[in-house]
Amino acid sequence: LFDGVLARGPVRDAVADAAWLRAMVEVEVALARSLSRAGLARAEEVAAIERATAEPFDSASIGREAADAGTPVLPLVRAIQDRLGEPAASLVHRGATSQDILDSAAMLVSRRALDLIATDLVAAADAAADLARAHRDTPIAGRTLLQQAVPTSFGLKAAGWMSGLDAALTRLQEIAEHRLAVQLGGAAGTRATLGDAGTEVARLLADELGLARAPLPWHTERSRIGELAGGLGVAAGAIGKPALDVVLLAQTEVGEVREGVAGRGASSAMPHKRNPVGAVAALAAARVAPGLVATLLASAVQPHERAAGEWHAEWRPLAELLRTVGSGAAWLRDCLEHLEIDEARMLENLDRHGGLLFAEAVADALLPSMGRRSGQATVERVATEARAGGRPFAEVLLSDLEIGSRLQPEEIARLLDPRNAVRGAAALVDQALEQRASRAAR
Amino acid sequence: LFDGVLARGPVRDAVADAAWLRAMVEVEVALARSLSRAGLARAEEVAAIERATAEPFDSASIGREAADAGTPVLPLVRAIQDRLGEPAASLVHRGATSQDILDSAAMLVSRRALDLIATDLVAAADAAADLARAHRDTPIAGRTLLQQAVPTSFGLKAAGWMSGLDAALTRLQEIAEHRLAVQLGGAAGTRATLGDAGTEVARLLADELGLARAPLPWHTERSRIGELAGGLGVAAGAIGKPALDVVLLAQTEVGEVREGVAGRGASSAMPHKRNPVGAVAALAAARVAPGLVATLLASAVQPHERAAGEWHAEWRPLAELLRTVGSGAAWLRDCLEHLEIDEARMLENLDRHGGLLFAEAVADALLPSMGRRSGQATVERVATEARAGGRPFAEVLLSDLEIGSRLQPEEIARLLDPRNAVRGAAALVDQALEQRASRAAR
């Protein structure tokens, strides 16, 4: 019911029960293959297991039986074995404990979800990069504490979005490559039942599944989960930041951007309204993440060789965290790819204070001749005069004698020209885009 | 797949999509009834709406359309109207905004879930009360920082569980009664389209739905959600506490309790194992709650008349919080109702330190004649002697001259008798049970 809004995009299915179950089956099959490659099983047995697991299993009945076992792995193993005769049945799950299967499956599920999240994050970052490029020189009020401060360019704002998304992506890719590792430890993490072949089987299993190797079983060493959670938490922030900006820029009184997907966010009762649904839903997704990250981090304190609840406490929050970040990424991509920019409105808003946004620039220009403090004092005096008289800042500046003795009219005009004011911003945009291009080229 | 373990009990269905959708329909119907009772609609129109909503709606298609609207209410209203002709169609949703329907439905869903949670919590508290009564005098080591400290009774431990569960229940009941309130404000919380009848319609709607009245619409005044979240967070703690105790008492090396549900928690590969699955799953449920509470509390900071993401961010965490607390309550009830107590093992463990657990009692007995400090010093000297020599504390006490001059042998025997040591604990159990009985009698 809520998934259209809160679980948009392909990650939803990638972390659904069916995907978990499929991943668990894959791990069992890959384990059999690994045992065979390590010389601990025969090819026929592996083939039998592959055939037996080709058809899907019944998630609901396995879920029901999971209650008594405390995990769905035991009923799954029984279900697989029920489709097999000996000796293949005995091979299933050999050397593994339930947590080996579930943790490895969690890593598979996470890797696939991360791939999908990355696709949407890359697209969102690309859209932000396009906006940065197109609007490197578009003046907009820089706002601090939600007050207009000094001019910037809309391109620099978009470059900031891009930069946050790229940082989150970089981290998620590191995690996907190095920290999503296979789990294989057996009952107490000693790989005892695999004898001397334990290390080899673990390595083969990692390779079969395309997961990173783990020097030690990590049943109760959960830094991998913690880093994954942290990376997703940072991604949520990187998603939420542009979403918040869009919501704020789309305010009726600001009106500098709006979401451009036809038919979305309209209200029949209020025809003037155009809700920024994409940004709002992205923001909602981002807000849900930090609490889930905290739960996953707190769950890392696990007793002895396998946990007594802390491990179980990871399952839903991990799936939910992937889901919500996936939803946020999908919404943000959609939002940024269809964002409509109103440059005229940006300029108009920039002039709200009658040019006072350029006061800092004027004070800077006075600095060589007056020093900072008296320069600022002079500008403040002029600004007060302008506000008191309801006159444009430029006009008062030009008629002021103290200013006039130090700055030429054309210098003043230059200082108050928004196009000029965004030079610094534009240079930063260029650098950021160049860095991105050179990173992509590697 | 995981719901057998992590979403046990009836709350799971009570917070599922179907239940939300049903609740939303109920709110729309109740609204039509309220409008009619307030004279703003005719009985035939209401009857038409009742007939049109008798058949369920398609949650999946409504969910899909929800994406564009940002909420599932708009597509639901359209779906209802599609089953109606005028003038009934125009009556549907009259005076309401999407959030009115969804918030009121959330309150209905919450109240029903709370009822179910309360049933399990009451049963768990009753089971704890039974244990408290049955074991008011059963000596067990009191453990602080997981070290044996002084004796207590198992009954007092169980009374503590009961007390925590009862406190959580009391609070949840207050919330259910006073804080689950109807929402009716219209587009911006002014009830404008209802004219002067707004207050009356809101009151009637509350009564129709059996929800508390709200003096003001609370679209962005989320203290109700926050209190609900807080109450559930406290309940999670009250569930987790006995669950943790059971897990610890069931440890192989302690062995004072075990879960008594046949077939559960057994391991084919490790026949000696008997995993306390109920307590473990209850603990897992409890661990998931605090992060969700934080998300709901953080979402309370909502802008203006209706939020821009913070409201959406409540939906899944609220359902998830109800679900996880419901699961924990169901598991804990199951665990406590089938808990097997090993009194002999409790006594045996109590004697691990050769009687040193009674040192505090001996020091207390010496206090009148020696003062606290020299009494304690004397006891420490004797205790050191006992430990160094590997002799029972009682034996060394009885042979010690300094002690002998102050305490009679029968006094020493009394001080070291576990049955005697738990007198204080038993008295507390009695008081707690009496209070509970008198509270129930009201």
Next chain:
Amino acid sequence: LFDGVLARGPVRDAVADAAWLRAMVEVEVALARSLSRAGLARAEEVAAIERATAEPFDSASIGREAADAGTPVLPLVRAIQDRLGEPAASLVHRGATSQDILDSAAMLVSRRALDLIATDLVAAADAAADLARAHRDTPIAGRTLLQQAVPTSFGLKAAGWMSGLDAALTRLQEIAEHRLAVQLGGAAGTRATLGDAGTEVARLLADELGLARAPLPWHTERSRIGELAGGLGVAAGAIGKPALDVVLLAQTEVGEVREGVAGRGASSAMPHKRNPVGAVAALAAARVAPGLVATLLASAVQPHERAAGEWHAEWRPLAELLRTVGSGAAWLRDCLEHLEIDEARMLENLDRHGGLLFAEAVADALLPSMGRRSGQATVERVATEARAGGRPFAEVLLSDLEIGSRLQPEEIARLLDPRNAVRGAAALVDQALEQRASRAAR
């Protein structure tokens, strides 16, 4: 360094180390008095303890010694005893364990902090009530998802703030009265060393300290802490909501309110800026609370008779939570008490859409004659015409034949008059203020 911004107001000192230490001393003294009143000590001994504790203790040295003991109580008890001879020295701390003293002190510290928080929250709610009264009829755009939706009154917005603050206050007062309870259990919560007098001493101690009685010791039954945390979390939300509204209303492009404390939030380099420092700092305080609440709730799962880290984990977060909510309350009070309202700007903003904000009202007026759907369609058609032609909504409405056949010009004028539009809002304000007055009268 940051306390001026982040720990404003008197709560900072009320939860500082010195206040905790003083509270711990008070508990030890009150315990001695209670023992005496229960006949377990002589008045001279109590008097000696009172004299010995009149001078403050050295927090730093006690803190240092606390490391080895794991709590500051043991070194404090030693420090008290060092100032006493026997038998008074032996009376100190009699019957208590460290946690008894620290928990009771935490309750004292919390109660005092809650009193201070309540003072600021009441003042903030009063300020909101004054704004509600003064502006019950002041039209302002109702904003949903940060888009202008339909008109409301500024008074109703302020009444919403008041309502949230009052709800938080009510809950905090319940907690202060009923849930801040004395702790007295002895080493393992059995009150063993007090013999049959345990219950009486606990009651007397509660009365001495002005704390609620506790039927059972609650060393590891932490629902009280959880409720306190939850209540403070709700208060943080109630503080953050108006603060966010003020920040949004104070935006340069909105400009409907500003903070009126002279000299605050000014920027020398940007003379046009006036940062809403109070609201910003209140918002910052509110944002810090939910994570702390989660920590306190998670810490409720404590093992056996006394915890192994979970209890220690409460100390700083509890103090920090009181401090941050106290800071938020102080800032919000300051903000609301000095808030400047710009009614003209509110009206001006309301007209941004050329009257389209009244579209819903027009559609409602058409409902009797056209039904909802065709009424809305007609209004949408007119609205589109107005927007396309850049003409005021009123003008197009008045010249539209379909509309004209159904609504008289004066009816249209009435529907589009902001003063009229806020009637519903004003009525809600009146009700909310009346309810408040009658609650206060009780």
Next chain:
Amino acid sequence: LFDGVLARGPVRDAVADAAWLRAMVEVEVALARSLSRAGLARAEEVAAIERATAEPFDSASIGREAADAGTPVLPLVRAIQDRLGEPAASLVHRGATSQDILDSAAMLVSRRALDLIATDLVAAADAAADLARAHRDTPIAGRTLLQQAVPTSFGLKAAGWMSGLDAALTRLQEIAEHRLAVQLGGAAGTRATLGDAGTEVARLLADELGLARAPLPWHTERSRIGELAGGLGVAAGAIGKPALDVVLLAQTEVGEVREGVAGRGASSAMPHKRNPVGAVAALAAARVAPGLVATLLASAVQPHERAAGEWHAEWRPLAELLRTVGSGAAWLRDCLEHLEIDEARMLENLDRHGGLLFAEAVADALLPSMGRRSGQATVERVATEARAGGRPFAEVLLSDLEIGSRLQPEEIARLLDPRNAVRGAAALVDQALEQRASRAAR
């Protein structure tokens, strides 16, 4: 008062107000130097600023004035300027905004705190490595869900601790090197007042401070803070895990380890008690972290060019997070460096089930001849016989005919020999230590 327990170690001072203020001064001085190196200031002015800032500033008075400005930077700049004449006074803070100074200072403070944390974490990991090496072959019960499962070695447990600590360290070092970046953006992140020299000055400033460079100002792009928080959260988990194990292993009924710091954790009233204070305090520290991480992650959603409260909301949680992880690291180091191991007790506990812990190994040995299922069934039959008759598992195995026909007595003895059982564990320890050594060699 609580810092001895909750803020142990040198990080406390490194994140105290004085350290923040010092870091802010350093940033201002480094900025002046960078301006000079970029040709925007003269060496004399820089020298004047260096002299003027040599003496410390008054943290309390700056903190007081911070309230009006919303940050302590403005009063600090004024205080510096008050010690200078022109033109040096005008140079101070040139090109910077308050947030530039505070963020850069936060990075300095964090880097220093991370260095201190790393020192303690390395020492703790070394201590764990020493335990792993010394006890690679020491049999201990592997415990899952707190139930004895199969044997492992204490060395493998310690290697798991080491592995978690090393993983956390690796991540923190990456963050320290690459993510603690300089902040320099000016009023709205455009570096406008520095003109074309902006990029160069930012680079020079990074180098002066030994911080990473930042391609863009990151006033509202908070991925750096998020990654830092996440890394610290993972470290907290890595600290909490061994601490929890120590607390559990030190339980009276387990007694396999105890903390060896003389005088710590003793109780005068309970001479038999030896509280594992170090582990308990480390655990407490770990429990406090996740909520703070969540706050920092949630604060990443910041509006426009500079935040309206979300930035302020980072300050205390960041300092508190560094402090608590520092405290945990210091305590854990202390705990592990002095941990006393009781090998005899480990063996004794391992025999609690009369050898049943070796059932899995026996079933594995039967696998080739019987297949998994009948092998397990046979072992279960024997195990049941052993438990029912209260006889050792070995004895029943040796006398069982079905077993006897398949396994020789010496094979059975080998399977039941704990030393043999830990071979797999020992091999894993060796690999983990080798990996660590080779990583250190790089």
